[in-house]
Amino acid sequence: MINTWLPYILAGIAVGGQYALIAIGYTMVYGILRLINFAHGDVFMWAGLIMVYLVTILPIWASIIVVIIFAILLGTSIEKVAYRPLRSAPRMSIMISAIGVSYLLQNFALYITGGLTKTYPTIKWLQKSVKIGSASTKMVTVITPILTIVLVVLLVLLIQKTKIGMAMRAVSRDFETSSLMGIDINRVITVTFVIGCGLAAIGSVLYFSNYTGIQPMSGAMPGLKAFVAAVFGGIGSVPGAVVGAFIIGVCENLIKGAGWTTFSDAFTFVLLIIILMVKPTGLFGEKNIDKV
């Protein structure tokens, strides 16, 4: 029994870890700006795409570093150009701006790649086959959950123990009051995007090492699923997003394993709707009270 399901669970944990790294960006940005950063999935895709071009001129390890820097620069400049000017605008406008950025990033990728799928460079160590029990899989499947958990622990420490982490918590609790208290809001937001995009870039290395094709729409579905994971875990909560991501990853693969392949993507949304109905604050979220 366990042998039959082992490959699915392994795949689920791996993809869950990769979703988790994307989901952190969503949950942190939402926690602070109350914005679903629709472009986040596309930043993830671009991180993958840039890697394809970088390895032709740089060694792999250097490319990975440049990819992370690139993703951070991309994410923060999106924030500066497309979100910051709209900060006092209605929430709908800033969300539309996010959708617009996503549309632009996808179309630009379409133009650059000519609509062709690019094959992700082989990182030998990540892609070599390993056997776990009766199932054989790629090394990346094993690495992902470990790396994800290490990164998340570091991130939680950062949020709990450092000054900037404290500022982040304050801003997510009350945007206006924190700015009155002399917290540099812009800096906090920038740091949030830096962390979110950096993790997304690491996620992209793991994800695309596992699923090696990149095309302009590659970021859309993982992005949406990561967002659902963030909602599931309680938006604003980093550990929640990670737990949510693992649950979604595993469930999705088990559903495919059970033969309901048509619904593997739709399932994520079913889960989303159930959680929104039953417990809109997610597993670890806190309740907000509207002021009248």
Add this chain to the structure above:
Amino acid sequence: MAEKKDNREVVLRLSDITMQFGGVVAVDNLNLDVHKNEIVGLIGPNGAGKTTAFNCITGVYEPTNGAVEINGEVVIENYPQGKMKDAYKGKNQGKYTKALTMLPDKVTKLGVARTFQNIRLFKGMTVLENVMVAMHMNQSESVFGATFRSKKAREEEKTMREEAMELLKKVDLYENRNDMATSLPYGKQRHLEIARALATHPSILLLDEPAAGMNPQESDDLMKFIGRIRDEFDLSILMIEHHMQVIMGICEHIYVLNYGGQIADGTPEEIQANSAVIEAYLGGDE
């Protein structure tokens, strides 16, 4: 606390209303009566729980404990349940056993209209439209009939418009009827909020700091205005206000809140002489 003697019927009664958010008791065991055609004041320092009390009456919040009676009928009642059962810090736990809730629009339909502390006009609409929205609930045509302009819909629209115009004349906004609501000067926006509330045909009017931000002349006018509409529309009024000039000038009865709790009630004269009230306002510690 001074016993209140009034033979007029009670139109609004709050019994033991307690509102607890997490561990914070925002309103603590509030008991309050509003009689027919009475103007009642609700005062207290900032954060005393006045607006929260309003929100409990109008169905925006569900009180944690206590009951609200409108025209002699209990319409809202609640008791600490679930997690709140153990976390409840207020009094009278166990006194109430029913959980009756009511959405704000239903409360409005029962004849309780309100204004807001921070003006909440419909920004994208004209003055006239703002008032007409409030009459929407009293029209009976279906959406289908209204869209295809049935005879009934046209008649109702016409009456609504005429009535709204009438109302605007009474509050001196007729000249501004086609202006955008947000383009009005501040004082007129306050008037419009009251006019809009009146358009729902209320019997009880809740005013949340109607004189906020007004100069003495304006608040004086407002005072007269409130008195006038009370008589003209046969209203009972409960108002929150910081301008003591206004409160003392028109209220027949005053309730004082501090830190959620009710510290005094009585006529204006009694309140002015009450030592607990003076202490609350001056701050006992300093």
Add this chain to the structure above:
Amino acid sequence: MENTLSKKTKNVLTVVAIALFLILVYIGDITISPGSSWKMMITVIEKGSIFALVAASMNLLNGFTGLFSLGQAGFMLIGAYTYAIFTIPAKSHNAVYQYFDGGLIKWSLVEILEDKIGIVGHYIGMLIPMIGAGLLVAVIAFLIGIPVLRLKSDYLAIATLGFAEILRAFFQWNTLGPVTNGSNVLRKYATYDNAIFPVVVSGICIAIILLLINSTYGRAFRAIRDDEIAAEAMGVNLFKHKEMSFVISSFFAGISGALLAMFQTTINATPFNTVMTYEILLIVVIGGIGSITGSIIGAFLFTAASEWWLRGLDAGSWLGINSSLMRPGFRKVVFAILIMLVVLFYAQGIMGSREFSWDSFLAWIKGRPEAIKTWPARRKAKAAAKKEARATKAAARAKAKAAKDEGEAKKASGEKLFTALPVSDEVMVFGKEGK
């Protein structure tokens, strides 16, 4: 106000303008040969009018009721399928449903009615499934609305988006194959022959949406958009009105789905994805959130630009400009940049929240010669204003910096930055003025 037109003149003008447009479209479609580049205009008018309808329906939700819903593509999908399923001719069923033994429904409403009452039946047979498509979508929207409409802004957006994706998967489900043909295309169903059909259907539907918006219910919707809490306090039943707006909007999305099916002549579920919803949303934004006129203009501009005018950008030459940059995909990049420019710098869109009216139109036309004449002067004034704004901004920045320095100095000298706000200054009044 002195030169406004009388109501009568305006009505006549409207009728004449619409009639003229319809006649032009009709004649245009018949006479323009398929090889002419103007034929593309007819295609744009067809597709544009279909998207104008769905954009108007989305605007009813997003712009007039303040509900940020992203489920439009899903509703169009149901509409398209419903229409197609009931109008596939009986003899074509075996070919279309080739993997499902000819499918479950082996008749076509169009044919049945055509047999019974002739050519009129043919059209009725098209209209019934089209309206039925709208109604079915409305029922489904009603059910979806019960849970999701309790959610607030972005949660509502993501939940409706989720429902659209679920619907898409559902329609591709092989078990439903005998009805939906699984994930395979539906084709051969009845379509219109002249571009005037979608224009007229969309026109009627948009007119109904306009009537609704200008009714007392429309006012209630806008009240909800402007301030939910105040609207509720004014006796507007939030849930009932949100549900109403959601269902009506979905009804029209369903109709436009049916029209899109006719336009495309074949449909399958795949293209009804989030990208399609985003495109509809962008149409609404370009036109102006809260303006139906804007949605119509936006839809035609969007369709014309993406399908017609900018196509040259893909092919390597556009407006006589040749560049090696112009290869497939360039059109979409340019397009996306244009959209971002609108979103960032022209957030109110083309129409803002205004609607078309003859008065403002004539005033605009009359204003043109004057505007052109005074253009250089205005440009100068604008430049001057810009300069001034820049100067004030710089001054403000300098001031802020000074304040900051001062603050820092104070901080250094140990002074409190924040002085406690006075709790109640009423005490004074209380003492003096009390009776």
Add this chain to the structure above:
Amino acid sequence: MKKFSVLMLTLLLAMSMLAGCGGGGKSGGWDPEGDTIKIGVFEPASGDNGPGGKQETLGVEYANSLQPTVNVGGKDYNVELVIVDNESDNAKAVTAAQSLVSQNVSVVLGSYGSGVSIAASDVFKDANIPAIGISCTNPQVTEDCEQYFRICFLDPFQGSVLANIAHDNGAKKAYCLSKLGDDYSVGLANYFAEAFKELGGEVVEEQFPDKNSDFTSYVANAKKAGCDVFFSPTSIEAAALIIDQADAQALGMPILAGDTWDSNVITNAAKGKNVDITVTTFYPEGNSPDFDNGIKAWLEENADKKTNNGGNTDIAAVTALGYDAYNVAIEAIKAADSGDPAAILEALPSLNLKEGMVCGEVKFNDVGDAEKTEVFVKKCNTEKGAWDLLKVQVAE
């Protein structure tokens, strides 16, 4: 007055709507006075089928470079290719096709991918412009569309050939993976399953959704079900990912696929991996040395063309078919002695071409399909990253 005008408007709308249902299209015009004849190329340059569409377009462009003019009525006309991108999307295909029609093309070539061809067939039908399908193998493309012709074999044939290959290799149970909403994929999987069941085999069918890039579970499902062969008629996009996962999870059964997989993208992806891939296709490299050498040299000359071919000069079958398609179109124009679409449409059924066709003779039957009888079976050489011709299957 208001009532009157509303009434008028309603009447007018109702009348015009009825009118809208009538009427009809007219034939386009070709201008013999000009000096060009336009041939439309209706291919995907982006989306799922982008890579395949580009390779197919290369064949057309190469043929055009060899034969850039055509003689009609004693006058030489330049042949201009009008290329549009149908984005592998059925919804965009209609307007893409419409834009070809509006540019007055005389004949249309394409597309790679059956879905877009089916979607566009009505546009060509209304405009009465002949279209020559290049590698759209689904039968529905030419059925009921007099204007659509096709120069490749059909899926029922290909499916049965593939089923036979599986059966001959001793497979009892086949895993069929197709893509939701992809007519080619679902169709071929279906014909394969039918044929395989007739041969006494058992079939497990699954479909994956749009934009899916995680094939881990599908590979695991095939293993779990205990299948002997993995049949996946998918786009090239998905193919590379499937190969990758098959290798990682040690699939342990041969992979079988249709014509789409015959591409250097696949051989590149499979190079050095532990997979066993067999495909059926239209053309094997080496079948026509003249063509092979010519196009290789042409690709070397044009760097961006080479990029479109996936970065090397391996010849995909669809490129060869694209080459044939262009020549068929030219022959049809010659036979009609006109650039008028209607005339070309009349001339097409009578064509019987053997000379110059690199993928076998072209003679259209009643439906408009060229009756191809040869299927080439290729196996991927994972050491070299190239195709080995296994055999040529000829229909009885």
